[in-house]
Amino acid sequence: MRITTILVNDVPKAAVRPNDRKDLGRFLRNGHRYLSAGAADVVVTHRDADEQEAARWQSALQLHTAWGGSEETFFGIPL
Numbered sequence: 001m002r003i004t005t006i007l008v009n010d011v012p013k014a015a016v017r018p019n020d021r022k023d024l025g026r027f028l029r030n031g032h033r034y035l036s037a038g039a040a041d042v043v044v045t046h047r048d049a050d051e052q053e054a055a056r057w058q059s060a061l062q063l064h065t066a067w068g069g070s071e072e073t074f075f076g077i078p079l
Helices: 021-030 032-036 051-066
Strands: 004-008 011-016 044-048 076-078
Touching (some): 004 021, 004 032, 011 051, 021 032, 051 076
Antiparallel strands (some): 004 011, 011 076
16 A cells, blocks of 8 residues: 555644555554544544655655564554
8 A cells, every 4th residue: 555644633643554454444443542642532534645754654664674674564653
């Protein structure tokens, strides 16, 4: 999948690259408490990452692979 930006109340919070839509759905469901910081009235959505967000994700991936991590095991970063 493409690099995706996770938005909380329309504010970018994370850039991720899920393996498939099921993976994205699982992250949104399981990460809701983290993303909402415990607040009850939040709306969590997603969209394709813009160039700047994708560049930050790519930079973090390069750091991840520099220590020996693989691209398949890298998911995302907070924005």
